[in-house]
Amino acid sequence: MNPLPTAWHKIAAVLLFLILWEVVPRTGLVDPLFIPPLSGVLDALIELYRSGDLLMHARLSLARAYVGLAAAVVIGLPLGLLLGGWFPRIQTATEPLMELFAQANPVILAHIIIFFLGIGEVAKTFIIGWLCIWPITFSTITGIRTVDSSLLKAARSLGLGRGQLFVRVILPSAAPSIFTGLRLAAGYAFIMLVASEMMGGSNGLGWLIVQSQENYNITRIFAGAAVLTAMAVVTDALLKLLERRLVVWDVDVNEDYLKLKTASGEGP
Amino acid sequence: MSTATDTSKIEIKGINRIFPTRNRGKGDGPREFVALKDVNLKVSKGEFVAIVGPSGCGKSTLLDILAGLAKPTSGDILIDGKKITGPALDRGIVLQGYALFPWRTVRQNVEFGLEIKKTPKAERKEISNRFISLVGLDGFADHFPHELSGGMKQRVAIARALAYDPEVLLMDEPFAAVDAQTRETMQDELLRIWEETGKTIVFVTHSIEEAVFLADRVVVLGTNPGSVKDVLDIDLPRPRHNSDIRSSAEFGWVRHKVWELLQNREVKAEGPHGYGPSVAEAISSSAEL
Amino acid sequence: MNTKRAGLQHFLLRWSGVAAFLLLWEMGPRLGWVDGYFLPPFSTIVVEIFNLFADAYLSVHILVSVWRALVGLLIAVLIGIPFGILLGRVYPRTAEALSPILRILSQVNPFSLLPVFVLFFGIGETAKLAVVAWVSVWPVLFYTMTGTRTVDPVQEKSAASMGISPGELIMKVILPAALPTIFVGIRIGATITFYILIAAEMLGASAGLGFLVHNAAMNYQIPRIYAGATFIVIFGYLLNRALIFIGNLLFAWQENSSTTVTANATVTTPSWRPGRLSAVAAGIALLAIVLFGGIEVDKVNKEAASTDPGAHSRHFGTPVDSGSGN
Numbered sequence: 001m002n003p004l005p006t007a008w009h010k011i012a013a014v015l016l017f018l019i020l021w022e023v024v025p026r027t028g029l030v031d032p033l034f035i036p037p038l039s040g041v042l043d044a045l046i047e048l049y050r051s052g053d054l055l056m057h058a059r060l061s062l063a064r065a066y067v068g069l070a071a072a073v074v075i076g077l078p079l080g081l082l083l084g085g086w087f088p089r090i091q092t093a094t095e096p097l098m099e100l101f102a103q104a105n106p107v108i109l110a111h112i113i114i115f116f117l118g119i120g121e122v123a124k125t126f127i128i129g130w131l132c133i134w135p136i137t138f139s140t141i142t143g144i145r146t147v148d149s150s151l152l153k154a155a156r157s158l159g160l161g162r163g164q165l166f167v168r169v170i171l172p173s174a175a176p177s178i179f180t181g182l183r184l185a186a187g188y189a190f191i192m193l194v195a196s197e198m199m200g201g202s203n204g205l206g207w208l209i210v211q212s213q214e215n216y217n218i219t220r221i222f223a224g225a226a227v228l229t230a231m232a233v234v235t236d237a238l239l240k241l242l243e244r245r246l247v248v249w250d251v252d253v254n255e256d257y258l259k260l261k262t263a264s265g266e267g268p
Numbered sequence: 269m270s271t272a273t274d275t276s277k278i279e280i281k282g283i284n285r286i287f288p289t290r291n292r293g294k295g296d297g298p299r300e301f302v303a304l305k306d307v308n309l310k311v312s313k314g315e316f317v318a319i320v321g322p323s324g325c326g327k328s329t330l331l332d333i334l335a336g337l338a339k340p341t342s343g344d345i346l347i348d349g350k351k352i353t354g355p356a357l358d359r360g361i362v363l364q365g366y367a368l369f370p371w372r373t374v375r376q377n378v379e380f381g382l383e384i385k386k387t388p389k390a391e392r393k394e395i396s397n398r399f400i401s402l403v404g405l406d407g408f409a410d411h412f413p414h415e416l417s418g419g420m421k422q423r424v425a426i427a428r429a430l431a432y433d434p435e436v437l438l439m440d441e442p443f444a445a446v447d448a449q450t451r452e453t454m455q456d457e458l459l460r461i462w463e464e465t466g467k468t469i470v471f472v473t474h475s476i477e478e479a480v481f482l483a484d485r486v487v488v489l490g491t492n493p494g495s496v497k498d499v500l501d502i503d504l505p506r507p508r509h510n511s512d513i514r515s516s517a518e519f520g521w522v523r524h525k526v527w528e529l530l531q532n533r534e535v536k537a538e539g540p541h542g543y544g545p546s547v548a549e550a551i552s553s554s555a556e557l
Numbered sequence: 558m559n560t561k562r563a564g565l566q567h568f569l570l571r572w573s574g575v576a577a578f579l580l581l582w583e584m585g586p587r588l589g590w591v592d593g594y595f596l597p598p599f600s601t602i603v604v605e606i607f608n609l610f611a612d613a614y615l616s617v618h619i620l621v622s623v624w625r626a627l628v629g630l631l632i633a634v635l636i637g638i639p640f641g642i643l644l645g646r647v648y649p650r651t652a653e654a655l656s657p658i659l660r661i662l663s664q665v666n667p668f669s670l671l672p673v674f675v676l677f678f679g680i681g682e683t684a685k686l687a688v689v690a691w692v693s694v695w696p697v698l699f700y701t702m703t704g705t706r707t708v709d710p711v712q713e714k715s716a717a718s719m720g721i722s723p724g725e726l727i728m729k730v731i732l733p734a735a736l737p738t739i740f741v742g743i744r745i746g747a748t749i750t751f752y753i754l755i756a757a758e759m760l761g762a763s764a765g766l767g768f769l770v771h772n773a774a775m776n777y778q779i780p781r782i783y784a785g786a787t788f789i790v791i792f793g794y795l796l797n798r799a800l801i802f803i804g805n806l807l808f809a810w811q812e813n814s815s816t817t818v819t820a821n822a823t824v825t826t827p828s829w830r831p832g833r834l835s836a837v838a839a840g841i842a843l844l845a846i847v848l849f850g851g852i853e854v855d856k857v858n859k860e861a862a863s864t865d866p867g868a869h870s871r872h873f874g875t876p877v878d879s880g881s882g883n
């Protein structure tokens with residue numbers, strides 16, 4: 001009922017999960033070779049940290065994911081704003097093309113990009129950015145398109161100009177949808193980060209995981225996966241925090257998946 | 269005032285309903301809100317009782333309690349002298365708003381209660397046919413709710429409540445969302461169905477005119493807290509459907525009397541809580557024609 | 558007449574972007590703006606797609622990929638929907654307590670799980686199915702939870718007024734009411750699945766659309782890469798459109814089909830309605846694909862294993878081309 005008990009429940013559930021992770025492999029219910037106990041994974045993490053490898057790989061991976069995501073935001077957001085807000089005819093003309101582009105698998109595109117750019121950071125950024133750009137663009141367009149028309153009428157009757165209307169009415173109304181797209185994109189960024197690092201190169205957490213697999217170092221796979229998960233969760237939490245800050249008017253507690261619903265009308 | 273005897277169909281005994289409220293930010297003010305306070309009422313078998321009252325006075329709350337959908341904070345509801353424990357198929361409710369299942373056709377909606385009752389399929393179809401035709405929707409059995417007008421949806425909701433043959437029909441502003449013309453037609457139809465089936469009906473409405481036209485008795489609820497202000501016997505002759513009783517002087521006089529009761533109560537209820545509607549609103553809604 | 562012309566105009570405008578893009582693709586290499594060896598003109602690609610079909614190559618790879626996606630998705634649905642109902646409706650407080658764990662687990666990277674699944678299930682189909690099921694189970698689960706939680710309370714109330722039992726309430730009211738939302742989750746799951754599957758097939762498989770492209774890349778069959786990529790794009794587009802179409806068909810009863818409407822889709826009431834018969838037919842078709850697809854996939858895998866025993870280890874984890882540095 002009141003916030004304290006539920007918070008405690010959540011903490012208890014997480015603790016229970018961690019305990020199970022430790023106990024179940026130890027008792028042999030699952031093979032500890034396949035799912036190592038939590039302590040084993042922590043040991044591997046500490047060892048990786050001591051050797052300096054962890055920070056090096058994690059830093060590179062984080063940078064790749066963020067650069068790819070940033071590139072997608074820098075291109076996708078203005079694109080969505082322009083197409084959704086100013087050039088509806090161009091939006092109509094480019095919609096199927098974008099829908100097709102959104103279907104273009106970035107890993108396959110990477111093969112093609114490699115012809116032109118060689119494998120390297122640009123190709124990796126491209127793989128990540130390509131997948132992230134579409135949810136951002138589509139959800140921005142959707143957000144702008146679905147602004148309550150009576151709100152627009154009311155604002156216009158108050159004599160707001162086009163620019164004012166955009167800044168004061170359209171953008172705030174579209175913000176929740178834009179943020180949904182952003183959070184979707186952030187999730188994709190980490191998925192594609194690992195794929196791109198598995199495809200080539202010699203560093204990054206994705207590479208570390210593949211490397212560990214070849215050496216049958218299972219605890220290291222879990223350690224790498226845990227760090228990646230943490231990065232994805234923290235990124236999502238940061239975006240959520242930013243949303244709370246910027247979109248004060250939409251403080252629905254139970255929001256997440258409802259809003260996903262509205263933003264996923266188009267695109268992947 | 270009360271004409272009911274011991275053999276009454278429904279007996280409402282000392283019902284109270286208190287909602288806990290959350291006052292965010294503001295520390296003062298009551299922690300709870302009394303929606304219904306000591307409501308007593310008897311309805312005899314086959315009677316048509318209308319409940320009127322300003323918005324927010326607890327009409328829907330009372331009906332929910334009668335249906336067994338909500339529990340009173342204290343007090344009892346007796347049906348045929350037996351305490352109710354929850355919803356059951358002996359009472360049918362037509363909720364405020366149509367509450368149809370949009371994924372079911374008209375027929376499937378009407379058959380819903382019968383499915384729960386585990387009525388065999390062939391019988392179900394026969395019954396649904398009968399009630400679809402009773403509410404004048406022949407030919408629409410296989411339509412979905414989104415293909416119907418507001419008035420038609422309302423009739424489906426009534427057919428659905430009637431189909432599983434409850435002895436008591438509870439109706440919460442069933443005609444509020446339909447236009448004036450359709451509303452009069454539906455009132456006529458409801459009276460016809462009532463006379464045909466002999467159900468006991470408790471009918472909540474905003475409209476004094478509607479209450480007076482339909483009911484044997486009109487219960488006037490007051491607001492803050494919601495309680496029975498007065499009960500009025502309507503001695504207008506029956507059958508009233510397809511008659512021009514609405515334009516008779518007698519009808520006008522009864523209507524005015526209910527209106528006065530309502531208005532009077534409303535002025536007194538203009539308290540500090542501000543839960544109720546403004547006086548002007550109450551008057552305009554109660555004077556609605 | 559007039560509306561017909563307006564419709565045609567809209568159609569032309571809509572597809573003008575695609576037309577311009579394809580024209581550019583055709584003319585660019587021909588006019589020497591880009592190297593025709595690395596970017597062959599579009600017509601060459603179309604010819605290559607037909608070649609692939611003629612070789613009876615493509616259809617096998619399509620079947621393998623579709624089978625994987627379908628079975629993985631089926632597993633996700635069979636797990637996600639019951640658990641979504643349980644968490645969304647039956648044990649909401651448990652769901653609340655579990656929400657951080659669910660959120661963290663849903664963020665676990667499918668590619669970092671791939672090695673774990675391979676360890677668990679061996680390198681065969683099961684590992685791939687597990688990855689596919691893993692990515693698609695989360696949207697199905699979360700959307701089912703949302704959908705079952707946001708049923709119109711008035712609908713529930715009117716069902717409750719008839720003394721409905723809890724089990725019947727779920728089957729007759731909550732599930733149908735939540736189905737459009739659940740379907741959106743399945744659709745999202747299907748789209749993500751398709752991405753991940755193709756990528757997973759590139760990282761380690763001996764058949765499937767992803768493998769086809771990867772193999773072409775390994776052998777520098779450049780038109781074939783483009784052909785494979787183009788085909789996957791078209792296939793993904795059609796899949797998405799088909800799912801939207803099915804959603805519109807199934808949920809035509811919705812008052813405002815906000816979950817299925819795209820910017821351009823015209824909401825029309827279909828004259829044909831899916832009834833019990835078509836549901837059975839769809840179920841049988843699904844079963845047939847799963848069954849015969851499974852047999853076929855098994856055959857393909859055995860063939861690949863006999864001709865090229867190193868097929869899996871060869872390109873799993875090895876760099877895409879010889880350049881390993883950045």
Ligand SMILES: Nc1ncnc2c1ncn2[C@@H]1O[C@H](COP(=O)(O)OP(=O)(O)OP(=O)(O)O)[C@@H](O)[C@H]1O
Nearest residue numbers: 287288301303322323324325326327328329330543
């Ligand atoms: N779940 C609840 N929690 C708190 N207060 C409630 C709740 N349900 C109803 N109330 C309050 O109880 C009062 C009565 O509500 P109710 O819906 O019964 O009114 P009503 O007479 O049906 O009004 P209307 O004519 O507008 O339908 C209202 O003031 C409302 O604010």
Ligand SMILES: [Mg+2]
Nearest residue numbers: 327328329364
């Ligand atoms: Mg009400």
